[in-house]
Amino acid sequence: MAADLTVNGVPSPLSAKVVGSFAYLTIRDRLPTILTKVIDTIHRTKNTFFEEYGEEGIQAEKQTISLLSKLRNEVQTDKPLLALTDDLQDTETWNQYMQRHQGLQGDQGSVSWFKSAWLYVECYMYRRIQEAVWLNPPIRDFDVFNEGKTQSFFESQQAVMALCTHLEEINKSMEQLSRSQLLDNFNTLLLVSLWGNKCDLSISAGQENSQKTSPLDSLSSLQPFILVDDSNMVWSTLISAQRPGQSGVRVDIVLDNAGFELVSDLVLADFLVSSGLAREIHFHGKSFPWFVSDVTVKDFHWTIQQTMAANHKWMSKSGFQWKSYMKEGVWSYHDHPFWTQPHEFCDMAADASDLYTRLQGADLVLFKGDLNYRKLTGDRYWDYTVSFDTALRGFGPAPLCSLRTLKANIQVGLQPGQGEKLTSQDPDWMTNGKYAVIQFHSPKSEQ
Numbered sequence: 001m002a003a004d005l006t007v008n009g010v011p012s013p014l015s016a017k018v019v020g021s022f023a024y025l026t027i028r029d030r031l032p033t034i035l036t037k038v039i040d041t042i043h044r045t046k047n048t049f050f051e052e053y054g055e056e057g058i059q060a061e062k063q064t065i066s067l068l069s070k071l072r073n074e075v076q077t078d079k080p081l082l083a084l085t086d087d088l089q090d091t092e093t094w095n096q097y098m099q100r101h102q103g104l105q106g107d108q109g110s111v112s113w114f115k116s117a118w119l120y121v122e123c124y125m126y127r128r129i130q131e132a133v134w135l136n137p138p139i140r141d142f143d144v145f146n147e148g149k150t151q152s153f154f155e156s157q158q159a160v161m162a163l164c165t166h167l168e169e170i171n172k173s174m175e176q177l178s179r180s181q182l183l184d185n186f187n188t189l190l191l192v193s194l195w196g197n198k199c200d201l202s203i204s205a206g207q208e209n210s211q212k213t214s215p216l217d218s219l220s221s222l223q224p225f226i227l228v229d230d231s232n233m234v235w236s237t238l239i240s241a242q243r244p245g246q247s248g249v250r251v252d253i254v255l256d257n258a259g260f261e262l263v264s265d266l267v268l269a270d271f272l273v274s275s276g277l278a279r280e281i282h283f284h285g286k287s288f289p290w291f292v293s294d295v296t297v298k299d300f301h302w303t304i305q306q307t308m309a310a311n312h313k314w315m316s317k318s319g320f321q322w323k324s325y326m327k328e329g330v331w332s333y334h335d336h337p338f339w340t341q342p343h344e345f346c347d348m349a350a351d352a353s354d355l356y357t358r359l360q361g362a363d364l365v366l367f368k369g370d371l372n373y374r375k376l377t378g379d380r381y382w383d384y385t386v387s388f389d390t391a392l393r394g395f396g397p398a399p400l401c402s403l404r405t406l407k408a409n410i411q412v413g414l415q416p417g418q419g420e421k422l423t424s425q426d427p428d429w430m431t432n433g434k435y436a437v438i439q440f441h442s443p444k445s446e447q
């Protein structure tokens, strides 16, 4: 890996300043493409804006497009990042974060797209899209990525039906399952949720990316592509956290993408509850449209609603079950501004102590997806063999597990020589989404 400077043993963050790197190609090609698609979506929605808000809707469409075109130009010409000018609840935090980074840049001057930390500038782009929409009140609540998320859900229907049918079969025989059968079912649904992370729209710059076939059929052929598999530790954490007289533990799932991935997470959550392993599931989502396909509160409820409305017995039954879990408080949905900020998670205890405290109440936290992995590890040039514990740099509110398919040049916790071997066999292994990890950390093991 192109290791860079380290400060006190901590490597520097990935950045587009490494010409030709995945970060560089993302800033040069993928972000402008995403912005162009957003502009196109807003333009195509012009008539709806007019029908709903008259001339003000048209003005809002024009002004939003102009702000987004300006943003695209800033990216393409490597302009300095600008302070946010809206009045959202996180504006101040974002602007303070920028000042902090400007301080770190030292003599190199301001923070800019191709020179600064990739994680920071990529997150910043999604926040600027939100600013552009927010500054135009008639279309404030418009989700510029909604179309793609909806399409990806409908294109995954066959896979969703197969998965809900599988869930029904498990639930029917739940009472008779032995401990080892329970474990087998747990492992299967954990894997489905893991591979569900292949379906994200940001890596494909918004191109269709759904799950067309039953994910259950391909699990064994995908097994060799799992580079680190700590699923046994996830299981033993769930089992050892069970308390006499209390039915099940609390599991938090930090969600990633809407569409098939969200369904795969809901199915896993359903199994955890119906098996009695968990008594409560807390889902964590984004407070505004993020990285193209990430789950917002609207996507979450819409997905449950659509599942209920499906013309398929077991799919619709699952949807009704999920709705009642929500109603009874067995499942709950939470968002927090920290999830749509650029911080590495080792900053959470200091910068979002309320969220850190909330996560401390969980017996297990599952972090879905690549972006969460980047934030867990700080998106830095770590050596492949550095341990996951080291890369977390003290972050550990509760036992946690990352379920991630690889879509960025960062991977830790590999065996000596494993990364080099992969590079020689498949040079794009870190970014082509073919490989995955189930990586676990327990704060207890550090005591």
Ligand SMILES: O=P(O)(O)OC[C@H]1O[C@](O)(CO)[C@@H](O)[C@@H]1O
Residues within 6 Å of the ligand: 026, 030, 122, 197, 200, 201, 202, 203, 256, 257, 291, 368, 369, 370, 371, 372, 374, 405, 407, 408
């Ligand atoms: O949906 P996921 O798994 O978090 O993946 C999103 C990933 O796609 C990318 O946008 C590709 O650049 C990464 O920045 C990001 O980590």
